[in-house]
Amino acid sequence: MIVDPEFKRQIYETLLHEKVNYCYQCDRCSFNCPVHAETPAYDPRQNILLAITGINPVSAENRLAIFGCTVCDTCDEVCPNDIPLTHIFSILKNMAAAKNICPDSFKGQGKAVFDNGTAIPMNPAISRRRTAMGLPEKYTLPVDEVKAVMKATGFDKLLSQLTIEAKKKPEEG
Ligand code: SF4
Numbered sequence: 001m002i003v004d005p006e007f008k009r010q011i012y013e014t015l016l017h018e019k020v021n022y023c024y025q026c027d028r029c030s031f032n033c034p035v036h037a038e039t040p041a042y043d044p045r046q047n048i049l050l051a052i053t054g055i056n057p058v059s060a061e062n063r064l065a066i067f068g069c070t071v072c073d074t075c076d077e078v079c080p081n082d083i084p085l086t087h088i089f090s091i092l093k094n095m096a097a098a099k100n101i102c103p104d105s106f107k108g109q110g111k112a113v114f115d116n117g118t119a120i121p122m123n124p125a126i127s128r129r130r131t132a133m134g135l136p137e138k139y140t141l142p143v144d145e146v147k148a149v150m151k152a153t154g155f156d157k158l159l160s161q162l163t164i165e166a167k168k169k170p171e172e173g
C-alpha cells in the first residue's frame, strides 16, 4: 500500500487530522464493531491507522476494506478520543465510488433511490405487510424532490459513470 495524496489532502483539509492524530490504537472501535465481529478482515482501527499515514485502504481487489462498514455509528460512540470514524470512512467511500470501485449492490441502491426515491421500491411483499399492519397499501414519495437533490449534489453524474460489473461481463458468469 502506498500513500494516496488525494486522500491525505481530503483528511487534512477537513481538519480531521486534528482529531485523527489522537488515535492511540486502543482498538475499542474494532472491538465494538458488529461487522468486525463477524468478518475480522474488516477492521476500523486498521483503517484509522492508515488514515493517519494517508494510505487509502480501498482497492479494486479489496472493496470490503471500507464498504463493509454499515454506518451504524457504534465506533463513533465508543471512541475515547471523539474521532469521527464514519466521516473518514465516508470520504473513502466517495473516493472509491468516483473510481468506480464500489460494490455493485451500492451502485444498484443509488440508482434505485434516484429512480424511486427509496432504496427498496414498493413491491407486493411490502404492500401485504403494510395492509397487515393496518397501513395504506401504498405510499407516495417525493421522487422529483429526491432527484432534484441528487442532481444538485452531482450524484446523478456519478451514477451515470458507474458500471454494474456483473452486467458488464456476462460471459464470465
Ligand atoms: S477507538 Fe478511537 S482511539 Fe481507539 S483505536 Fe479506534 S479510532 Fe483509535
Ligand code: SF4
Binding pocket: 029, 032, 033, 034, 035, 036, 044, 068, 069, 070, 071, 072, 073, 074, 075, 076, 085, 086
Ligand atoms: S460505523 Fe462501521 S466501522 Fe463503525 S462500528 Fe459501525 S460498522 Fe463498524
